[in-house]
Amino acid sequence: xxxxxxxxxxxxxxxxxxxxxxxxxxxxxxxxxxxxxxxxxxxxxxxxxxxxxxxxxxxxxxxxxxxxxxxxxxxxxxxxxxxxxxxxxxxxxxxxxxxxxxxxxxxxxxxxxx
Amino acid sequence: xxxxxxxxxxxxxxxxxxxxxxxxxxxxxxxxxxxxxxxxxxxxxxxxxxxxxxxxxxxxxxxxxxxxxxxxxxxxxxxxxxxxxxxxxxxxxxxxxxxxxxxxxxxxxxxxxxx
Numbered sequence: 001x002x003x004x005x006x007x008x009x010x011x012x013x014x015x016x017x018x019x020x021x022x023x024x025x026x027x028x029x030x031x032x033x034x035x036x037x038x039x040x041x042x043x044x045x046x047x048x049x050x051x052x053x054x055x056x057x058x059x060x061x062x063x064x065x066x067x068x069x070x071x072x073x074x075x076x077x078x079x080x081x082x083x084x085x086x087x088x089x090x091x092x093x094x095x096x097x098x099x100x101x102x103x104x105x106x107x108x109x110x111x112x113x114x
Numbered sequence: 115x116x117x118x119x120x121x122x123x124x125x126x127x128x129x130x131x132x133x134x135x136x137x138x139x140x141x142x143x144x145x146x147x148x149x150x151x152x153x154x155x156x157x158x159x160x161x162x163x164x165x166x167x168x169x170x171x172x173x174x175x176x177x178x179x180x181x182x183x184x185x186x187x188x189x190x191x192x193x194x195x196x197x198x199x200x201x202x203x204x205x206x207x208x209x210x211x212x213x214x215x216x217x218x219x220x221x222x223x224x225x226x227x228x229x
Contacts, residue, residue, distance in 0.1 A: 043118070044205070090157065100145050102218060
């Protein structure tokens with residue numbers, strides 16, 4: 001069965017520092033991978049997705065992620081953190097034929113301090 | 115501005131009471147999902163529908179939970195009787211359902227507290 005593992009339930013960075021949120025997937029077939037963000041008291045919204053086109057995917061708010069099959073990873077990065085990036089980030093996987101069905105990781109809470 | 119609408123946003127009830135949560139998916143979307151979010155379990159998929167037909171409800175406790183789509187504009191999640199362990203935020207999400215690569219759009223959630 002497909003799944004994702006997010007390493008680190010909490011990550012703290014300084015404003016202006018690199019953001020790196022880790023996600024590893026487990027799937028016997030090529031997966032589709034997503035990053036969603038959840039701000040306090042809100043629902044989730046899509047940051048970016050990998051759908052087997054380009055391995056480096058750019059998303060909203062300056063985030064990007066790289067699909068590495070050899071490492072079964074899909075880590076999320078942003079060169080320079082902003083205070084407004086403080087939120088919870090979820091990696092998710094879906095499979096072909098799954099009609100949008102997403103399986104989420106446990107989430108990583110990102111704190112940004114001045 | 116198309117969005118998924120969930121009601122109620124907050125619900126406090128006593129153990130044993132019936133709880134009904136409602137969701138209006140984005141017009142034209144044909145897949146609807148119910149997720150539950152807790153600190154301990156994270157985001158769990160409870161059930162989902164495609165073209166109003168239930169595709170998978172294996173994540174849902176069958177003895178007390180039920181999910182339905184009476185029509186294309188309304189999905190419901192019912193808990194009867196409710197228990198304190200059901201306290202969580204319940205999210206509804208909808209999508210076009212054309213492929214596994216499509217985006218899911220989430221509502222703001224219904225926060226349930228069972229005393």
